[in-house]
Amino acid sequence: MRKLLKAHDGKEVNTTDKSAVPDGAVPGYLLDREGSNKTKILSNMVKQKRKEKAGKWAVPIPKVKPLTDQEMYQVVKTGKRKRKMWKRMINKACFVGENFVRKPPKFERYIRPTGMRFTKAHVTHPELNTTFYLDIIGVKKNPQSSLYTSLGVITKGAVIEVNVADLGLVTQGGKVVWGKYAQVTNNPENDGCINAVLLV
Helix, strand or coil: CHHHHHHCCCEEEEEECHHHCCCCCCCHHHHCCCCEEEEEECCCHHHHHHHHHHHHCCCCCCCCCCCCHHHHEEEEEECCCCCEEEEEEECCEECCCCCCCCCCCCCCCEECCHHHECCEEEEEECCCCEEEEEEEEEEEECCCCHHHHHHCEECCCCEEEEECHHHCCECCCCCECCEEEEEECCCHHHHCCCEEEECC
C-alpha cells in the first residue's frame, strides 16, 4: 500500500530511511532529522474512492420531473362538519411491508389505498435482456422527497429493492445475492404495474 501511495503524485511527506541513520549514540532530537527524504503520497485517495462508488450507481433515468403536492396526494376533509383538513390520500403507487397494520383512523395522517399498494414488480436485467416478476423488499430512495421514501411511495425514477434470490445471482465470494436495487422506469399509477431496470 505504501509503495502504491508513493508511486502516485500528490502531497509531499517526510519519511525516514533507517539505513541512512549513522551508527552510534544519536540525541533524540536528531533521530528524525537524519536520513529523511521527501516522497510523494496520494492525497486524493478518498476522492477517488468516492468517484468509484458513485460510478457504481449510475441509474438509467438520471433526471426525474418533480411532482407537485396536488399531483402526489389529495386533501381528505374529516370531522363532523368536514372542517378538518389534515389528512392526505396518496394518489401514487406505494409499497407497504407484509406485517403492515394501519393506524386508527383518528391518528392516520397519510392514507395509502389498498388498490394502490404493490408487492411485485416487472424487473428487467439489462445484460440478460430478460424480465422477471420479482417481490419488492422496500423503497430505497424516492427522488421526489424523503417523506415519500419513508411512506414507500413509488413514482418514476424511484429506486426500489427487489428479491433476486430466484435468479441465482452469486457474489465473487460465492454467497447468494437475495436483494438488489432497481429503478422504476414507468408511471405505475397510469399503467397499473411497476416496470423497473436492475442496477447491475
